[in-house]
Amino acid sequence: MSDEPLAIAIDSAPGASRRLVRCRLCGRPLTGADSRRTGLGPTCDAKLHPPAPDIRTRRHEVEQDALPGLEPSAG
Template structure:
């Protein structure tokens, strides 16, 4: 994530006057104000970011055992 360009340049803001309120940055998807540094950096709130980038599905839950015929020469009852 360190190599990604910032959606909103946070550090390049001009020096603010003492007592001035910080610039409000809104979510690009829903428009709510962003407060966290990561959210301000990406331009998306945590909820909207989860909607656009859902977690990858766990493929381990889709695996199951399949009944199959025994391979020739692997039958344990036939001792030779």
């Protein structure tokens, strides 16, 4: 196996002029390497892929009756 990378990064070509890449959603020019690779700016990417809701904020304690047979015996 060779030590060459399998893919060439978008901005890695030395001396090559950077071609203008625009956001697929809003059309603004993209400057970041990740944005250029995905074709979406950070704002538009956040609109299409919102973060998952944090389920820990929805948890709450509920009062429950004791299970039959586990009640302390009065004796």
